[in-house]
Amino acid sequence: MTVVSAVETKHSGGSQSSQVREISIAHSPDSDDAFMFYGLATSKVRVPGLRFTHTLCDIETLNQKAREGIYDVTAISFHAYPYIQDLYALMSCGGSVGEGYGPMIVSPRPFTQSEIKEKTHRRSGQAHDRISRAPTFCSRN
Secondary structure, three states: EEEEEEHHHHHOOOOOOOOOOEEEEEEEOOOOOOOOOHHOOOOOOOOEEEEEEEEEHHHHHHHHHOOOOOOOOOOOOOHHHHHOOEEEEEEOOOOOOEEOOOOOOOOHHHHOHHHHHHOOOOOOOOOOHHHHHHHHHHHHH
């Protein structure tokens, strides 16, 4: 999920200036984020008057930095949005959420849904998608 700073959305409609405005973008080094930001990161997409700077971080760090409003545009976990909705607006592009996509349960042997409910799950951070997604999977019939 990609969000844009509420401050940045207010600045987007103003008069043009000869100054170059820097837009800070933060995303994970994962392949889906790398694909979404490739054009900007490699300067293949250029926007007159704007310069884009990129920061790569793991998703949990991005979730935490978003709570501080550090970046103009940042990737976050879906689960983190309610905590930052006063600082950022959702973008209509850049999401990597969908049916059959997302966190996976990996094990050395197959488990039934009832067995998974009894297991302890590891996760990378407090606001990562896996926290809310595992119960969804386990509640299906």
